[in-house]
Amino acid sequence: MFVERLPDEGPGGQHTEVSVINTVDTSHEDMIHDAQMDYYGTRLATCSSDRSVKIFDVRNGGQILIADLRGHEGPVWQVAWAHPMYGNILASCSYDRKVIIWKEENGTWEKTHEHTGHDSSVNSVCWAPHDYGLILACGSSDGAISLLTYTGEGQWEVKKINNAHTIGCNAVSWAPAVVPGSLIDQPSGQKPNYIKKFASGGCDNLVKLWKEEEDGQWKEEQKLEAHSDWVRDVAWAPSIGLPTSTIASCSQDGRVFIWTCDDASGNTWSPKLLHKFNDVVWHVSWSITANILAVSGGDNKVTLWKESVDGQWVCISDVNKGQGSVSTSVTEGQQNEQ
């Protein structure tokens, strides 16, 4: 049997592996600061210095503007989608010190709650795992972290952790929900005893881990020290059923660390340097099955990293700005660590 070469696709006879499948013109009048897909990848929320939050339906490669939400009085830094079991809910945080929670009711998006408990810009919002209920963590430049819990009938309860980070808190990220002990089917209406935890990163160069005590108060459980400058982002990896916990942190110092904790031993977190970049690293994020870490740096690139055979982190792709497109591939080699 003769093997025939398959007809080549794409320009120059190369197989394009990473393709742009949709472009969404947001018509934001100023810099975009965040863009987030909803749970299913059908809707896109964006926020901008033009003070608006926009929501688009992006199914089937299209773009339909669903909502143009106004309410913030300053640049909006981040948006976050809540789990769909609570309905269509979006949180946004802004330089104007406010956190606004928006909800879709009867087909229209409206402001459903406004949180004004911070004295300075709110930099980061993150919804807790849906198992805990509807809880939002907010990190602010006033150094505090506030936790908003929905208690029903339009009411939100606020807990505040003052001075979580000196100078300011830049990022918050929840740990995945893990039920301690065996998972017995609880009788209906009774919630299993989750131990709620989240991580925060701040201008004190620290990553901190927080835990909810039995009395409902939040306590600082751990300090993770490795960065030599402001921590810009933290991301707690989704759970894949292994006993280890993993957190990624990135900093003004150009470093990205992967922190792991072997839960069997308890509370020892060990950092591994992913890479030292030449510029500030602003944003880290895990893919949904936690096997790829995306890192966004000041050097105009988004790089994708994967853990290889021997526990080393390998860069598998560079997503860059510019013209044209080039084929990508997955390598199993190693990158030189500095």
Added chain:
Amino acid sequence: MEELDGEPTVTLIPGVNSSKKQMCFDWGPGEMLVCETSFNKKEKSETVPGCPVIYIIRKDVDVYSQILRKLFNESHGIFVGLQRIEEELTGKSRKAQLVRVSKNYRSVIRACMEEMHQVAIAAKDPACSRQFSSQVTILVLQGRLDEARQMLSKEADSSPTSAGMCRILGDLMRTMPVLSPGTTQTLTELELKWQHWHEECERHLQDGTFASSPHLESLCKIMLGDEAALLEQKELLNNWYHFLVTRLLYSHPTVKPIDLHFYAQSSLDLFLGGESSPEPLDNILMAAFEFDIHQVIKECSIALSNWWFVAHLTDLLDHCKLLQSHNLYFGSNMREFLLLEYASGLFAHHSLWQLGVDYFDYCPELGRVSLELHIERIPLSTEQKALKVLRICEQRQMTEQVRSICKILAMKAVRNNRLGSALSWSIRAKDAAFATLVSDRFLRDYCERGCFSDLDLIDNLGPAMMLSDRLTFLGKYREFHRLYGEKRFVDAASLLLSLMTSQIAPRSFWMTLLTDALPLLEQKQVIFSAEQTYELMRCLEDLTSGRPVHGEPDAQRLQDDDIETTKVEMLRLALARNLARAIIKEGSLEGS
């Protein structure tokens, strides 16, 4: 330190360009978003206008290819069949099975290739047809000597001058020794015969038998495996591995597998002739000729645009026990790692994800958790799709996912005012809180409209009624209406009363219940006993004395005070009358 196999390659996002800006991004379930931004948060906006466009990018767009879809579907069937092959089968029967699987895969691949070929040909200029001589040459190059001979004999008939030569060449073609299946001929015997035949061809060449026809002479040289002659036909050969096969057919027909890679390498070199360098596909084939499984897998992972081939190949090799595992963090071995990658890619497709489920099932380490993470992200655009997803989760006892999905659907239904649907989803999710919420909505609807929706559902709740108090009340209240409709007044009355006395009915509903009691109080015959009437009176007083009721805001109450007062008066009157009649009835002897 290991050498880097290849630089991580770069994808350039078009249109986003600035030396001062960065890219922010987010993960979607199957894709990524990127857009231009400036992370240096300043309050004042930039004077240089930014790019307001967000790019959604995806790996593995092949999953959307129409032609490949059939390949994915059919190979899925073969894959699942392979996993289920009896482990007890050993030796020859197992080997035969595995070979059959391989052949199935190959035929599916071939079908796909033929389809692609059709598409490619359709695009080509139909006007270019080959000359006769080229056609014969191609046949000879492909070893299809019978067909070549037939064409030559036609040529012989039409052209008497070359008839003689054609016949001789045809004879040579006919007599080339080949290994036919089922003969008792040994390899050595074949080699000997072939040597003689080869020498005969050589003699004809030396004698100049075909001297007057360059075309026929060239054919003879080809059949002698003459490298130069073969290389002259580069265009017809198309690529180096065709060249390899033709070359070996006519020079080393009994070559041993372990020697293949020598000839492969030299064929590659000769064919490329230093003009071009090997391409990724070439590297894969070279590794295959060296029987270096790991290298093949590695090269495929690099060169190919999706995981389909390398995942299925590795799986088959693993079943053949030809694969020694590497230990990888993701997937305890290579096979699982590749299958997980492939299956994850399938989940990006709106219907192919169903194939992915089976692949995850056969990944013992991380398949289940990967499935859990992916299946929750499937948009539940239709009821049918939701049910499909739920069935898959339920079959695998993924109770958390079932619960989560049912809650999502219940919420969606409530938003769209489909209360019956919302109720059945909350029951399926075993979500008491939500069931209470939906039941409240039902009751509110009833108060407003005076009738129930979704009667079928409420009537047939069965044990699910116990999920929440409010739901139980809803079910029982509906039962009350049914009893009333069937004119079983005494039963209806007892039920009504018990709803209040057992505290199952929310206080906010008591007025409605008492009002429901009115027609029963005013029937000709006495329905409520004296004791029951006392109970009702107590409930009424309880209710009226407690106003305003704590924690149960009822705006209506404030507005309709007049109506309420009238109602209460009516009830008191009716109750008093009934009490009187009941006492009389109970105090009298039967028949008097």
